[in-house]
Amino acid sequence: MKSRKFLECVNDNFHLQMIEEPTRKRAMLDLVLTNKEGLVGNAKFKGSLGCSDDEMVEFKIHRAAQRVCNKLTTLDFRRADFRLLRDLIGRVVWEKELEGRWAQESWLAFKDCLLQAQERCIPKKKKSGKIASRPAWMNKELLDKLRTK
Template sequence: MAIDGYKLFRRDRQGRRGRGVALYVKEWIECEEMSLKLSLGSDEERVESLWERTKRQVNMRVTVVGVYYRPPDQDGEADEAFYRQLKVASQSQALVLMGDFNHPDICWEGYTAKHIQSRRFLQYIDVNFLTQVVEEPTRKGVLLDLVLTNKEGLVEDIKVGGSLCCSDHEKTEFRIVGSRHKTTSRIETLDFRRANFDLFKKLFGEVPWVRALEDRGAQESW
């Protein structure tokens, strides 16, 4: 499906028709697809993920955007293959990862989970210094669709509600902050060559606790 003004990147599910992941990027944004398949094993092939990296532009940071779908019955080997990709992607300056992770047993308020695969997922979020920013449920009262980022303030204006076509998932909207503003330092450098050290010593010596220390030192010397 083509959308005017957007470039389409897609990765279809292997071995069957339909499913998979897709990412639409505005045409004016220069980007390239990243290959994070770290091995040629079957587990890597089963990971339904797509990674794009924007090219450096004026006043724009390089941002890696990932899309991921985790089937509810995915086994631990495929999870580990995805985590290897995530480890590499997390080393980028700015990362935004979105998708349906299918971990319904995770309690995000308490940061706990019942199943071992969900606990493993939480562990990898911590190890890679990622933050999950969606707070509202996205499907039948459960939070399944997540947005992860490794940089504070990179994702803003998160809204959950409505749906696309016949999907039973709530639509998640957010804004990726792409501009990088230069901050002006207000630190002033003092010129000590023009300082009046005689006056400084005189004023410093008039401080009560300084005189007390001087008197105590004189008594101990005596």
Template sequence: MRRGVLLDLVLTNKEGLVGDVKVGGSLGCSDHEMVEFRTLHGRIRAISRNTGDFRRATLGLFKNLLGRIPRVRALEGREVQESWSIFKHHFLQAQDRCILKSKKPSKGGRRAAWMSKELLEKLKGKKEVYRMWKKGLATWEEYRNVVRVCRDAMRKAKAHLELNLARDVKDKKKGFFKYISSKRKTRENAGLLLNEVGALVTEDTEKVELLNAFFALVFTAKAGPQESQTLEVGQKVWRKEDFPLVEEDWVRDHLGKLDTHKSMGPDGMHP
């Protein structure tokens, strides 16, 4: 603010994020007035979950325990759901006995997939050289050379990881899609929406109702003239002569031209 005139305005997309707004004195020799406020934000705690540590699992004992289950006597004369519940109970008991649990840290504490132990040592060395340079114990040229070495090593590590993922995508699909999903930026909330009358919708409940009503129009809206013509054409009775003729040689010729190195299609199967 300057002499009571508002110059800048800070907007938030949620209520209750900013509080205790006060207009203080001027900032140094400037004629602008300071605006003090307090950010109301709770502390984010790291979430840890227990997951199975399959590296230390005794799979031989696990197989023996499952083999001892009297399936015929225990499942005889029972319904499908009841049989599945009994088998699941014995399966989870054997799993808890043979597979140890370990804490799985949150995403913020995980190390990057391309980060190796050698590269981590180089980055620690770069921080040490930076501290020495700030204290005057190292020259700028030394720190610059270390930065360039670490930058090149990081680029090569990322390129090597992506090359391995692309090469082994058919055998290790899980690792490939896990790396792709980690690169996507997720949005916690939707932006502002306009309703039928042109008013802005800010509440989450109103946004959900508006989106549900919009997507429901696909099933509830009346068909237009072009859609009605399409429906009439779709009701045409097809005769045997109207179907396209597909010969075996034509299918074999197309199958022989498939590229086995291409990605899978919508059916989830590789060529």
């Protein structure tokens, strides 16, 4: 019963068993579990240790040779043209634009209009490294203030 619960837990959490052959006589007693395909490889048996009849298992844990740099694109509000944004949104005759639409349709129409204006008025910038993991609103000035307190 407990072994069934364990196997269900392994499956439910998408873990992979890397040992595929018995490690003691005909029983599979050793487990090498991973949650990522390709992370563990070259699992092989290396004979027994001392007088034990258990097989030693050797495996390699693969890691990326080079850290992947996550490049994130965010809006650059410092270089935004808010006058143009206000003008573009202000030109829309909302009564006419939203006439006969239900709430969801109205929201989607408004959102589409806003995103088009945003595309024209707010340039994008690329973030990478440590900066990419920070929220867009957390700038250097705010970080400095937080560190001094």
